[in-house]
Amino acid sequence: MRVAIVGSGLAGFTAYQSLRRALEPDEIAVFGTDDDPAATFRRRAAAIRQREMRSESDGHCLPTSFPGLAFRSAVTRRSPAPLVGTLFDRFHPTVGEFLAHVEGLRGRSGWDRSFRNARIDRVRGVGGGFELDGEGVFRHVLVATGHPGLNVPEQLRSDARAVHSYEPHEYGPSVTVVGAGLAAATEWLNALAAGSVVVSVRRREPARRPLNVPREYFSRRGLSGFHRLGPAERAARLRTLLAPSYPPGRAWDEPLATATMEGRFRVQERVNGTRQVICATGFRRGFRHDPLLTRLVEEHDLETADGWIVLDDDASVPGLTDAKRTLALAGVAAHWAFPAADTLAGARYVAHGFLRKVAACRTR
């Protein structure tokens, strides 16, 4: 066995689906602590009561963009509405549809045959590949360890009122929601629907865009310019692109406008005396929060920039990747190569690059 995926979440699962075009399950090892690739996502989506995906038809784990979830939904529902919706970028699969897709794919793809219940804390470059924490040497390794933990603002870490939005919670009579991204916007509507008075605490007005980053950054159209940027410019561009945002539309605006008129929703600059504070502040940022990546950087003296590991355009790690071996990063750690790397489309992008490397290696 020559190919390994470190991490058994959705990024690793998506990469696995692409690898299966060239490899059998017995040729791939997936290391993780949960054999359900959607476990973390399911838990977080349930915590914020997410019903629809932000992603569109191509937000799935298959290696090719077609057939997307709109096509599958049209077949399942026996209705052309999802296909029409996707023509207008209005189709968003439900969380249930997405989870069913993952479940079905897991059963068909041989994922469970490749899964190994083991936590990998160290990836070390050795002759002819990478040694994975005593699990053996693999010629090609994709690291997809996911977000390195939930981010709670410093001043709220010891505050008993505070709960992170991705942790289970209910809504009190008055709720302060810290943050300005999709999770925060979802929490505003959840709390309002539960009858709460909502205070939004945010440092800046959120950007309104359908997807995490502008659409051209999902293809070479926007990526080629992004890849040409120097380290400082690219880091600055990433900070801009990854600023909090949520989609435009009446479904978001009308409840907030109504609640504002009723005096049930307002914006403040700092947390006040409400009895419940929900931190919709996303995840910790930077490889330093991930012990495996920190060790990888330090042991191999990898180049970094402003918290990101510097990667090649296909998300492989320069210096540790050549014609005979590949080390690539997926998910949030691959922002340097693909600004939307922590989306399903981003996971697919990295997976395609990794598959190309594996396929091009004669001694794989």
Add this chain to the structure above:
Amino acid sequence: MSYTLRGRIESRLAASLPVVVAACILALAEHRWWPVEAAGLMLGVGLALDLQAYHRLLRYQPGWAALPLGVLELGVVLALMRAAGIAAPLGQAVALFAAGWIVAQLLGHAGFPLLRLGYAEDGGELGRLGAAAAVAVGVALAGAGATAYALRPPVVHLAAGIHQGPLVITHREVLVGEPGAVVRGGIVVRASGVTVKNVGVVGGENGITVEHVRGTVLDGVSVSGPKLDGIHVRLAGVVIKNCTIDMLGNRLGQGIDISYTMDMGQTLVEGCTVTGGMEGITTHSSMTDIVRNSVSRTTMRGISVTEMSMGMVMDNEVRDGAGIGIWCNDRSMCTIEHNTVLDTRPGDAGPGVGVLASFQSEASLWENKLGANPVSASAITQSEVHRGRSFSYR
């Protein structure tokens, strides 16, 4: 999808390949080149818009945009086909475009993503497949062009002066008359794909006879003094343009007589001047468009569409005739638009009628100028005259 420029072009070329191939097959099967010309034009227009407009204006192209962009491209293609004189049947040309559009959508949304793993993230670029498609399209179009060039009919120049006829054309050719070239005794076309340009004809049984052949073009011919008809067409497909027919003194002949050509498709008489004769332009059992002609001094009817014929009679001027100006007769269906019919006087065929529909015929009249005719327009023997637009190419 956010296309790169290269992605747009490669996707366009690859998606056009099935249509180009189909057009080449159609052209070879039917010996008509308009499908290839139309497919080439579709591709050219698409590429030009990709380069000059779409790439700059559309950083991201949602799926729905394909429909208005397709309509825009169809409009430009049809306008250019018209301007370039590509003689394509409108319905078939639109069908070819629509088929190409549907194929492109299917390939763009499903085919290419399945063929190429990173199609979406590569901005529509197809890599080696794109290059191969470009080469294949180029080869197909170049091959069709080369075939068309190789199959061009020979051009025969007729020197200035009088040539004793009748001149019988038995091979596909283009006969071009030098200024002052005249055939005495008539021309007989007995081969398909013959073009006669700028030749004068004097005398003959008929001035020019076209029978049992296809694809005849008579362009800029002049006929005078035939015993029977100026141009006599039977069971043949013709386009007659810019002709001059002098039938003065011939009380029984017809300037242009096109009969029994229904199986030969649409025929056309455009831009001709016919003077004298019993009838100026007449069609029997034919689908003929009679457009922008001038007919005068006929002894019975200026223009007649008869014996279950169908056709447009548009922008013609008919004046100083006897009997009937424009006649729609014998279960024919006529669209009569923007014609001028003046000074029709009583004669053997009628009391001086501008437009007459007779014997179970239907004539739709729209914006005609009917002046100084004893009877402006009339319908007899179970026929109808509608005053309103039915269908028009305008």
